[in-house]
Amino acid sequence: MNTPEMLRPTEVRHLLGCSxxxxxxxxxxxxxxxxxxxxxxxxxxxxxxDNHIEHARAMQITPNEYLTQRLGIKERxxxxxxxxASNA
Numbered sequence: 314m315n316t317p318e319m320l321r322p323t324e325v326r327h328l329l330g331c332s333x334x335x336x337x338x339x340x341x342x343x344x345x346x347x348x349x350x351x352x353x354x355x356x357x358x359x360x361x362x363d364n365h366i367e368h369a370r371a372m373q374i375t376p377n378e379y380l381t382q383r384l385g386i387k388e389r390x391x392x393x394x395x396x397x398a399s400n401a
Contacts, residue, residue, distance in 0.1 A: 318359040
């Protein structure tokens with residue numbers, strides 16, 4: 314019996330370029346399947362993460378941008394104060 318390869322949250326975070334909080338939110342939203350080990354540690358299926366990365370590459374965006382789209386999150390614009398505006 315082949316057991317699927319599993320990843321820790323920190324490994325997935327590095328692959329996707331997102332925060333642990335966003336990763337957990339995605340799992341709770343059903344985007345990624347996660348489960349708990351006997352020690353109550355969360356794990357993710359590597360095949361799902363690889364599939365997500367491949368879809369992002371096909372769309373020519375980062376895995377984090379693709380995750381943001383799938384979650385329906387609108388990214389906040391960087392705030393610039395009046396003194397930081399360029400005078401071009």
